[in-house]
Amino acid sequence: MGDMTELAPSLVDLARRSGIATEYRDWSGQEVLVSEATLVAVLAALGVPARTEQERNTALAAHLRAYWARSLPSTIVARAGAQTRFWAHVTHGAEADVWLHLEDGTLRGGVVQTDNFTPPFDLDGRWIGEASFMLPTDLPLGYHRVHLRSGDHETSAALIVTPGWLGLPEKLGSRRAWGLATQLYSVRSQQSWGVGDLTDLADLALWSAYQHGADYVLVNPLHAAAPTTPMEPSPYLPTSRRFVNPLYLRVQAIPEFVDLPKRGRVRQLHADLQRQTDQLDIIDRDSAWVAKRAALKLIHRVPRAAGRDLAYAAFRAREGRALDDFATWCVLAEKYGGDWHRWPKSLRHPDAPGVADFAEKHEDAIDFHRWLQWQLDEQLAAAQTRATQAGMSLGVMHDLAVGVHPNGADAWALQDVLALGVTAGAPPDEFNQLGQDWSQPPWRPDRLEEHGYRPFRALIRAILRHAGGVRIDHIIGLFRLWWIPEGEPPTQGTYVRYDHEAMVGIVALEAHRAGAVVVGEDLGTVEPWVRDYLLLRGLLGTSILWFELDRDGSGGPLPAERWREYCLSSVTTHDLPPTAGYLAGDHVRLREALGLLTRPAQSELQAAQAELAAWLAELRRVGLLMDGPDADRETGVDPENDAEQTILALYRYLGRTPSRLLAVALPDAVGDRRIQNQPGTTDEYPNWRVPLTGPDGRRVLLEDIFTDRRVASLLDAVHAQTARATS
Numbered sequence: 001m002g003d004m005t006e007l008a009p010s011l012v013d014l015a016r017r018s019g020i021a022t023e024y025r026d027w028s029g030q031e032v033l034v035s036e037a038t039l040v041a042v043l044a045a046l047g048v049p050a051r052t053e054q055e056r057n058t059a060l061a062a063h064l065r066a067y068w069a070r071s072l073p074s075t076i077v078a079r080a081g082a083q084t085r086f087w088a089h090v091t092h093g094a095e096a097d098v099w100l101h102l103e104d105g106t107l108r109g110g111v112v113q114t115d116n117f118t119p120p121f122d123l124d125g126r127w128i129g130e131a132s133f134m135l136p137t138d139l140p141l142g143y144h145r146v147h148l149r150s151g152d153h154e155t156s157a158a159l160i161v162t163p164g165w166l167g168l169p170e171k172l173g174s175r176r177a178w179g180l181a182t183q184l185y186s187v188r189s190q191q192s193w194g195v196g197d198l199t200d201l202a203d204l205a206l207w208s209a210y211q212h213g214a215d216y217v218l219v220n221p222l223h224a225a226a227p228t229t230p231m232e233p234s235p236y237l238p239t240s241r242r243f244v245n246p247l248y249l250r251v252q253a254i255p256e257f258v259d260l261p262k263r264g265r266v267r268q269l270h271a272d273l274q275r276q277t278d279q280l281d282i283i284d285r286d287s288a289w290v291a292k293r294a295a296l297k298l299i300h301r302v303p304r305a306a307g308r309d310l311a312y313a314a315f316r317a318r319e320g321r322a323l324d325d326f327a328t329w330c331v332l333a334e335k336y337g338g339d340w341h342r343w344p345k346s347l348r349h350p351d352a353p354g355v356a357d358f359a360e361k362h363e364d365a366i367d368f369h370r371w372l373q374w375q376l377d378e379q380l381a382a383a384q385t386r387a388t389q390a391g392m393s394l395g396v397m398h399d400l401a402v403g404v405h406p407n408g409a410d411a412w413a414l415q416d417v418l419a420l421g422v423t424a425g426a427p428p429d430e431f432n433q434l435g436q437d438w439s440q441p442p443w444r445p446d447r448l449e450e451h452g453y454r455p456f457r458a459l460i461r462a463i464l465r466h467a468g469g470v471r472i473d474h475i476i477g478l479f480r481l482w483w484i485p486e487g488e489p490p491t492q493g494t495y496v497r498y499d500h501e502a503m504v505g506i507v508a509l510e511a512h513r514a515g516a517v518v519v520g521e522d523l524g525t526v527e528p529w530v531r532d533y534l535l536l537r538g539l540l541g542t543s544i545l546w547f548e549l550d551r552d553g554s555g556g557p558l559p560a561e562r563w564r565e566y567c568l569s570s571v572t573t574h575d576l577p578p579t580a581g582y583l584a585g586d587h588v589r590l591r592e593a594l595g596l597l598t599r600p601a602q603s604e605l606q607a608a609q610a611e612l613a614a615w616l617a618e619l620r621r622v623g624l625l626m627d628g629p630d631a632d633r634e635t636g637v638d639p640e641n642d643a644e645q646t647i648l649a650l651y652r653y654l655g656r657t658p659s660r661l662l663a664v665a666l667p668d669a670v671g672d673r674r675i676q677n678q679p680g681t682t683d684e685y686p687n688w689r690v691p692l693t694g695p696d697g698r699r700v701l702l703e704d705i706f707t708d709r710r711v712a713s714l715l716d717a718v719h720a721q722t723a724r725a726t727s
Contacts, residue, residue: 008056041422072087090129096149096150179218179661183688184219204702209387223243225247235399248376256308397470423486476530560653570664588605618653625649670704670711
C-alpha cells in the first residue's frame, strides 16, 4: 500500500495521460494511493522521465507537442455498423482530403467531416488546426488504412474494423456444448514420448466426440519453452506465445519418418525413454526432450519430396520474420544460455550487428527449429481436423497465457513493444495478501498503438489458426494490468490501462474469421463493468463452481438458475485440487505440509468442510445427491466411498445452469486427487509435472481412459444434461 503523501499535480497529470492509476480500490474496498516512487518507475518503463518537477513539466509539454505534431491517430478502431469519429491535424485553414484503402485493395470515400471547434495550436510558429471526420458505417471487417492529404503532405494510419458482437459460432447453433479440459502433457499414451502429445490430443478428441458427444477439448497453453534443459515446466511462463513447444510432437507421425534409414535408432530412443520414465512419479520433460530432439534431428536430415518442400516454403513465407527470429533465438539460447540479457552485446537484439552473421554461420541449426514449427503446425492442423470430423462442433480449444518469460524468445524479439524495468502481476487479494509477481514483461500500450497492434494481431491469429476456440487467461489484462517496478514487491505496483476497445476488438475479429469462440478467464478481482463489456461484445466468461456464491444473499451456493449464460462453467480448474482431492480435504493437508496456511490447519479444515457441506446441501436440495449410510455428520458424504457419486452430482448440477459451455476436468473423470499447480510454490511442489492418476494413485494412460467405466459414466451424464437442456 502506498503512503498517503499528497502527489504533485504534475505527476498525477502525467500518470493519467499515460493511463497509469494514481489510486485504486483494493480487494477489501479500501482506496489506496499509489506511491510517488511507483509512478516514477512505471512512467520510466514507458520512456517518460518524471523524477523531478522539471522532468515532469518537460514530459507534459512533449506529450502535448506529440499530439499536435501527429497528423492522424496511430490506430483508429471502429465497430462494424457503429459511428466512429476520429481527428486529423492539418495546417490551420487548409483543406483536408481523407479516403480509405481497404485490405482487399479497394479504395473508399464517404468519410464525412464533422464540426470540431478546438482552437488551433502554435507548433513552432505553424498554426495547426484539428478537424473531425466520421467513418462510413458500412465498412467491412478487417485491417484497413485511413489516408489524409493536405497540401503537399500525405500520411496514413491503421484502421481496424471489428465485430460489434462475436457470440458463439454458427456451427454450434443455439444449443449448449460440453467438452473435456486437460493438461495435455499429463495425458500420455503407450506411443508418446514421456508426455502427452498432439497425436494423443487428436485421439482424445476423436474418442470423446465419437463415443460421448463432446464438442471440444480444452488444453493447457502449448506455447514454446526454451529448447534447453532444465525445461521450464509451467505452460504459463513460455519463451514464446506465438510458437509451440516441440515437446508435443509425435515423432512417428512426421511423414519423413517412413523414409528414415535409422528407424531402429528412433525406436531404441523411444524404448530407452520409456524404461527411464515409466516408474517415475513425476513428468520428466528434460529426459523426454533430450530423447525426442535426438530423434527429430535424424528425421530433419531426411530428403523431402518436391511437394513437401513446397509446403515448407509456403509455411516459412507465411510466418516470415517472426519465425526466423524465433528459430535464431533458439540456437542462440543453445549456445549462450536461455537469458539473452547475458549474451554478447552484439546479439541482444534481433537487429543487433552480430545476429545476421550468427544466423549465416548456423543456418542448418536454425532451419531445424523452423522445421520443428512446421511439423507442429501440421500436427495441430491434423488434431483439429480429426476432432471436427469426429463430430465436434468446436474441436480443440487452446489456452493463451498472460505473458512470456522475461529472458525468452518473445521478450528478445518483441522488446521494442514490451515494457522494460517492470513486470506484470496481481495486487493483493483475499487469497494472496502479498500480491503476485508473474515476472513477465507487459505490453507497452503506446507502442502497440504505434505499431497498429500488429504483434498482438499476429499472436491471436496464430493461436486460432487450428482451433475452434481460445481461453484467454486473465482476460482482465486486455483492460488493465498490474505493473510492478523491478526489485519491488507486488504491493508496490499500480494498474496501467490498455485500449480494451482495440484489444478485445482484435480478439473478436480474429475469432470471427476463424469461426471460433472466445472464453475469458475473468475470475478474481474484476471491475464489475468489465464483465458487462465482455458480454456486450459476445465473449464468454468463466464460472468455477466453488466460487459461485450468492454474495447478495445468503453467501451460500449460488442457485444453478442464477449462473451466467455466456460463460464456460466447470467444477474445478488447474489451480484448484481435482474434486476427489477437494472432497477428501487433500488441499488443506498439502498447504499445511508446505507451510502455506495463514491460520491453524484445524481451522482451515473446518472452513473447508463448511464450504463443502453447503454445496452438498445444495445438491441434496435439488435432488442430485442422497445421504449414504456412512455419511459424515458434518458434510453429509463419505468422501472416500462416495466421491464418484458426489462428482457425478456436481457435474449434473452444472447441467442445470444456463451456461452455454460446460467443461469436465479430465482428472475429475478418472478420480485423480493430486493438484497440477499449487499456487504460492515453485520447487516445493512438482507444479505442472504431475501425471494423470486414478483414485489409487496409479498412472492412467490414454488407453485406460478409453475403457474406464467411471470416465464413461461421468461423460455420458454431462452429455445427457446438455442434450436435455437443448431439447
